[in-house]
Amino acid sequence: MIITRIKLLVLLLPLLLSCSDFPRDAEGTLNRIKSHREIRVGIIDGVSHPQPLAWYRREIDLVKEFAARLDSKTIWIHGTQSSLLELLNKHELDIAIGGYTEDSPLKSEAAFTKPYTEERITIGVYANEPLPEKIKGLTIVVTDAAVAAYVKSKEALPVIKNEISDTDRYAAGPERALRAMNRQVSDITLHTERRVIAVPKGENALLVEVEKFIADYESK
């Protein structure tokens, strides 16, 4: 009896595997994108900074490339992180970007993809300086309050400035940015930012499509 049931199940599965249209969206979002050749992207309003932050620009580029892959044009709709998720779930948007992270408190409100990038927040020192083992008690320059909080949690003293200058001995920020300043980066990880893209809950075909794209994009 058991053997028959196992056989049945085993027979069913390859049938499903051969369906290229699996999994499907609950509301057919991906099909809609493909048939209308347009993708509605929610994006948070320009961030209040002298120039758009690097991650913001990167997310926009990512979406543009994704749209190109689907041979669709993009329609940009602005909003806040939460209002965009509401629109997503009402199916007024197809995807949303704007600094969503894996550990965001909003993660239960939408479906987040796997992270498309991982950014390590760490300490940067001069190229010829020895790297500190511990940062307790050191004065460290940062450019935003979140990094300042991470620095404080390690019992160091953060100083917030508009930008990190060459005269600042110790600095903290994203690894990529520190390396671009020709600084040496430490092994100490203050925080890991895992950035994600949001799709409507239950649209598993779209989610899989975006995640496949992310996997390809990452490997480039």
Place this chain on the structure above:
Amino acid sequence: MKANNPIISVPKKELPPALQKTLKQATRYEWITIGYLISVTTIMFITMQSSQAMKAAWLEDTLSLLPSVFFLIARKFYDRPPNSNFPFGYHRVFSIAFQLGAFALLALGLFLLYDSLVTLIKEERPTIGLVNLFGSNIWMGWVMIAALLWSAIPAMILGRKKMPLAKALHNKILFTDAHTQRADWQTAFAAIVGVIGVGFGLWWADAAAACFISISIIQDGVARLKGAVLDLIDQVPTDLKNKEQHPVVAQVHAFFRQQPWVKDVRIRMREAGEIFFTEVFVIPAQMTDILKQTADAVDKVKKIDWKLHDVAIVLVERFDEDQQRTGTDKCPPHS
């Protein structure tokens, strides 16, 4: 040992040698079951994500650890002989533990049903994306299905192996455990159908499967609770499913009726674990050699079944009509 100890405890329980081997086998299977269930609950926890059906299956599997654990603890107590403080022995501890376990199962089933219905009403949609496994990206749904198959197939096999052992040992804990494991395929199957349904875009398939699973958990909990309660209120010994009166009841009565020194006889039996306690009320036909007759009878009647461990004979003048009531409609039928 106090010289004037007024209390006499029931004899220490002893399994016949063939059954001792069976007990060892059953114990081994229960250890394997526990190891297996720990692996199942771990794997299911990692893979369940936002699937309501998998959550239901996971909780059920976690609770199913209890009967196996109870059985192994009970084994320790088997070796503890009854004493003056607990002249009837320690079996009732298991009946209580069993009842608590049944209650936990029922409570869990009710909670899951509520949770699943709320999920369905709120139209929560399960999100199942890709996962990177051994270097390639596959749909997490396949991994969930694999985990569910792992939670079902070995369980069915283990259940089938344990069932005959449970019947031979007349052990309700083992029986319930084996019975539930054999039926595990239902839960896993429902959850698999739920995941596949979600794959086909039917977002409600998952919550619906979870509702189905919770209802079956509730049914299971109610059945077990009923069994545990009946056991605790000293129901006449029954078969393992609590459905019919155990044939040994009629056999013991027939045995005593056939004795020449017995004019009339009524019996009263109850279970304590696998052991039956019997009180035999005899109106003797004659009193010659009555001590030897009764002692012989007790020895002989015990040979009918290994479970007849404690038999007490009470000589009476007559039977009270009041004591011969046949009971409520809930009385199990004579087999």
